[in-house]
Amino acid sequence: MDVIASISTAPGIGGIGIVRMSGKDCFSVLNKIFRPKKEENIENIRGYTIKYGVIIENNEIIDEVLVSYFKEPKSYTTENMCEINTHGGNIIIKKILELCLKNGANLAEPGEFTKRAFLNGRIDLSQAESVIDIINSKSEKEVKAGIKQLEGMLSKKIKEIKQEILDVMVNVDVSIDYPEYDVDDVTNNQILDMLDSIEIKLKNLEKSFDNGKLIKDGIKTAIIGKPNAGKSSLLNAILKEDRAIVTEYEGTTRDTIEEFVNIEGIPLKLVDTAGIREAKDEVEKIGIAKSKEIANEADLIIAIFDGSKELSEEDYKILDIIYGKKCIILLNKVDLKNNLKEEDIRFKNITDHVIKISALNGDGLEKLYNVIAKMFNLNEINLDNDVIITNLRHKKLISNAIENVKKAKQTVNENMPLDIIAIFIKDILEDLGNITGEFVTDDIINEIFAKFCLGK
Numbered sequence: 039m040d041v042i043a044s045i046s047t048a049p050g051i052g053g054i055g056i057v058r059m060s061g062k063d064c065f066s067v068l069n070k071i072f073r074p075k076k077e078e079n080i081e082n083i084r085g086y087t088i089k090y091g092v093i094i095e096n097n098e099i100i101d102e103v104l105v106s107y108f109k110e111p112k113s114y115t116t117e118n119m120c121e122i123n124t125h126g127g128n129i130i131i132k133k134i135l136e137l138c139l140k141n142g143a144n145l146a147e148p149g150e151f152t153k154r155a156f157l158n159g160r161i162d163l164s165q166a167e168s169v170i171d172i173i174n175s176k177s178e179k180e181v182k183a184g185i186k187q188l189e190g191m192l193s194k195k196i197k198e199i200k201q202e203i204l205d206v207m208v209n210v211d212v213s214i215d216y217p218e219y220d221v222d223d224v225t226n227n228q229i230l231d232m233l234d235s236i237e238i239k240l241k242n243l244e245k246s247f248d249n250g251k252l253i254k255d256g257i258k259t260a261i262i263g264k265p266n267a268g269k270s271s272l273l274n275a276i277l278k279e280d281r282a283i284v285t286e287y288e289g290t291t292r293d294t295i296e297e298f299v300n301i302e303g304i305p306l307k308l309v310d311t312a313g314i315r316e317a318k319d320e321v322e323k324i325g326i327a328k329s330k331e332i333a334n335e336a337d338l339i340i341a342i343f344d345g346s347k348e349l350s351e352e353d354y355k356i357l358d359i360i361y362g363k364k365c366i367i368l369l370n371k372v373d374l375k376n377n378l379k380e381e382d383i384r385f386k387n388i389t390d391h392v393i394k395i396s397a398l399n400g401d402g403l404e405k406l407y408n409v410i411a412k413m414f415n416l417n418e419i420n421l422d423n424d425v426i427i428t429n430l431r432h433k434k435l436i437s438n439a440i441e442n443v444k445k446a447k448q449t450v451n452e453n454m455p456l457d458i459i460a461i462f463i464k465d466i467l468e469d470l471g472n473i474t475g476e477f478v479t480d481d482i483i484n485e486i487f488a489k490f491c492l493g494k
């Protein structure tokens with residue numbers, strides 16, 4: 039394949055920057071721009087070594103660099119690769135990339151290094167997809183799920199299921215090719231047993247997506263309450279916690295910012311935090327209609343009430359909004375004299391989870407986190423031993439496979455000819471093969487890698 043080059047470090051100023059190249063002839067490109075301190079024939083340089091020298095253009099030194107050499111097949115892409123470690127300034131890094139391009143390299147597309155690792159067979163598609171998940175992770179558990187997938191935990195599981203199918207399919211194919219051997223009865227039973235067995239395994243994988251989705255997308259959490267109940271104080275208290283890793287993501291519209299905090303390694307995605315803050319400046323504070331809208335979209339509602347006051351009409355409206363939803367009620371301002379009777383708030387049995395807090399001094403926050411962890415069984419998510427699907431593409435393919443298992447079972451039960459049964463079973467194999475990338479189309483591959491960042 040041709041030589042590709044890209045800047046692999048994030049844009050901006052940093053200690054070092056890395057320009058990366060991959061491709062059979064990448065060392066010839068390198069030789070045109072790099073003058074090592076100690077000249078050495080490239081043939082003699084071993085993989086996994088680093089050389090010190092300078093990048094030159096027209097005999098002028100552009101930068102002092104270190105170059106790492108990786109020789110095929112022992113590299114990220116399995117091709118010859120080198121990484122030029124430059125000083126981390128935008129101008130220098132861009133200049134060095136330009137020199138690589140001028141001397142024969144092509145600009146890499148987003149994710150092209152990882153795509154090559156996949157196309158060259160070093161990793162399968164699900165492993166390649168985990169790379170982007172690891173890079174984009176917002177929580178420790180998400181990183182761990184990504185690492186497990188990169189290690190091949192999902193691939194191994196899929197392989198096992200496929201092998202189970204193939205073991206039986208051998209007999210099916212024999213029966214189709216040599217119908218004179220009367221093995222139909224045996225084969226039908228065998229097929230049904232196999233289909234039952236893989237259906238259980240596939241359903242377990244499908245179910246694991248409930249947790250996988252939590253790990254990946256976080257728990258979409260809305261904080262609602264009437265004006266002055268303490269919403270923004272609570273928000274600030276949560277975001278200020280040492281353990282909270284706060285990441286701000288630009289939302290789809292210019293004004294929305296999603297903020298994430300970590301609870302037991304799972305991201306809590308706080309919705310409409312911008313709304314809560316903006317409401318401060320508005321005469322009309324965040325209204326009931328808006329609260330309703332936010333509450334409807336959330337996985338979890340934290341409804342906050344001012345414990346220093348009796349329940350007001352607005353509070354009752356909030357109670358109506360959260361009725362029947364997954365929610366936690368907070369009685370805020372416990373540091374003040376209590377005027378809100380807990381029975382009043384509990385009268386509708388909206389939730390078991392009523393917690394007294396002080397958003398001002400942080401009392402009760404720990405309890406809040408524990409309750410959230412319990413409500414979503416976060417402590418039971420076991421990433422060490424269980425394969426957990428976090429990718430929606432994989433989940434859809436597994437659901438398809440389960441549908442095809444059902445169809446296959448029906449054909450067996452209806453005593454259809456073996457070649458018809460075989461068609462449905464092959465569909466299952468195809469669904470599974472799409473996860474690991476065996477049967478996948480170029481369009482899907484391109485779509486997956488387009489989501490990568492440059493230089494990966």
Ligand code: GDP
Pocket residue numbers: 263264265266267268269270271272314323370371372373374395396397398399
């Ligand atoms: P919001 O309108 O729901 O966002 O409410 P704020 O967070 O702005 O709080 C309204 C007022 O209540 C502010 O003056 C806060 O300082 C105060 N407040 C919030 N939480 C507490 C608390 O736990 N104890 C006390 N004493 N005051 C609080």
